[in-house]
Amino acid sequence: MTRPLRADAERSMRSILEAAERVLSVQPTASLEQVAEAAGVARTTIHRRFASRQALVDALALAAAAQLRDAVDSAHPDTAPPLVALHQATANVLRTKRSWRFALEQADIPGSAAFADQVALAQRCVELLGRARDQGVLAADADLEWTRRVFYALIGEAIHGHTFDAADETDPDLLAGRIVDTLLHGAGPRA
Amino acid sequence: MTRPLRADAERSMRSILEAAERVLSVQPTASLEQVAEAAGVARTTIHRRFASRQALVDALALAAAAQLRDAVDSAHPDTAPPLVALHQATANVLRTKRSWRFALEQADIPGSAAFADQVALAQRCVELLGRARDQGVLAADADLEWTRRVFYALIGEAIHGHTFDAADETDPDLLAGRIVDTLLHGAGPRA
DNA sequence: CATAAATGCAACAGCAGTGTCGCAGTTCAT
DNA sequence: ATGAACTGCGACACTGCTGTTGCATTTATG
The missing domain is CATH 1.10.357.10 (Tetracycline Repressor, domain 2)
Known part of the structure; x- marks a missing residue:
């Protein structure tokens, strides 16, 4: 039971997932830095939502x-x-x-x-x-x-x-x- | 024109290529260390024959x-x-x-x-x-x-x-x- | 057997990615 | 508007892989 995300957090989430698909489909070994950049987000933000790279991919x-x-x-x-x-x-x-x-x-x-x-x-x-x-x-x-x-x-x-x-x-x-x-x-x- | 390899060098070469296939087919991101171990060879030997990881794969x-x-x-x-x-x-x-x-x-x-x-x-x-x-x-x-x-x-x-x-x-x-x-x-x- | 080639080993520098932290500034919810 | 949530930024430690070098040792070849 995770409590509901704030509206902006939800948006970040989507941006990250969409960017991840975009970037990783071209280069599966791309760094989270590149994903973050494509998502218009700081790398640390990704780590806040996803404990690890694997968690993001999952x-x-x-x-x-x-x-x-x-x-x-x-x-x-x-x-x-x-x-x-x-x-x-x-x-x-x-x-x-x-x-x-x-x-x-x-x-x-x-x-x-x-x-x-x-x-x-x-x-x-x-x-x-x-x-x-x-x-x-x-x-x-x-x-x-x-x-x-x-x-x-x-x-x-x-x-x-x-x-x-x-x-x-x-x-x-x-x-x-x-x-x-x-x-x-x-x-x-x-x- | 590279001059012909010595017999043992040729053997190492084959061992490395076969081991690379074996190891990388299971885990494409495996390290050259793991390949070397599977080939029964020191990692440095791989680097002598192949300038880079990419050269080996090629x-x-x-x-x-x-x-x-x-x-x-x-x-x-x-x-x-x-x-x-x-x-x-x-x-x-x-x-x-x-x-x-x-x-x-x-x-x-x-x-x-x-x-x-x-x-x-x-x-x-x-x-x-x-x-x-x-x-x-x-x-x-x-x-x-x-x-x-x-x-x-x-x-x-x-x-x-x-x-x-x-x-x-x-x-x-x-x-x-x-x-x-x-x-x-x-x-x-x-x- | 003598020489050149090939190897193992240990050590080193360099690099890139991951994951964590604290803090200051912002954006949302009520 | 006030507090809580969220973010960006910069910094840090840590890890693992790569590629290189020097040297002592083994192994093939003629």
Whole structure:
């Protein structure tokens, strides 16, 4: 139970977390000094809120994991038709992951504070894929866990290329279409 | 032109590079002290061969990139039937990438000394995919560059899971089959 | 076997990042 | 407006890694 932060403290907090993502996504080993500068804050202020560098990264990962969960939720993954949900969730995740690349990488590290959240999310992903399989969107004998990993890998790959910006490489909906299509049918000839 | 190394120096060299891969793949920020210990060598010996930490990493990446090139070459990617070459190259690359995970990650970083090699290799990959397309293994309208990226992503994903060891997760040939199958047909129902 | 090369060891300087503290000045809450 | 919370600033100690040097010792090579 920490008592509520004052309004300005809350603002500093956000500035720091956003700056941390910005700076660390470019250079994961950047110093807290650089983060502080990007946040428009003194380095000591960071240390007041976060006991250590690790604590900052954990908080960042936790916040990003929550964002990601919301992004998935808003695609109604367990009520909408599987194919629709899959597409929508993919587009939403792309948007979120683009903005929180570093944080979400951290969240996937076993030791991380947000790791449990990510595992839970993966579980929900498998459930969605299960519904997809039941409705014939996936092959009846599809390995759901492998399919999930492929799905994740495709998303990760799409984020990478995102560094450059061609028109069709930037739009999350176009990309999502490509990803889902590849996930379902691959690159081989269509029957 | 550096004159040839003495036999024992050559051995030290190999020990250092192998130890570096072993240690840095577990902890990329590990100190040269730890690398030296793992190599059974004094830290100063490392500094004699490699002017800086970066020089060591570059040499490591260069060696690994060469290994990877050989692994691809031995699959005869531009003479064997595309599907066969694809499978064989995948299996070989999996074996190599498993042993040189850290080094090959470094090689893919734009600033790296081995980056040019990796770009050239990607080019050859696209050529193989082009042959595959011409022979109907890939769809006639397949985007070769996107296909290559998907291919790479699948391989990367397969390497990840490799941390744990179930029987079918460890065998490169089984994995290669799964990867190529997924690349060509995805997870959807087969016509 | 004689020489040159390579190594281990110990010590040193330098540097950068982390984390802590006290204090003076400001901003918010009531 | 008054007290409490928050911040910036400067300073400090501490730690760990890097890179270098000198010297004694071992090891390969011709």
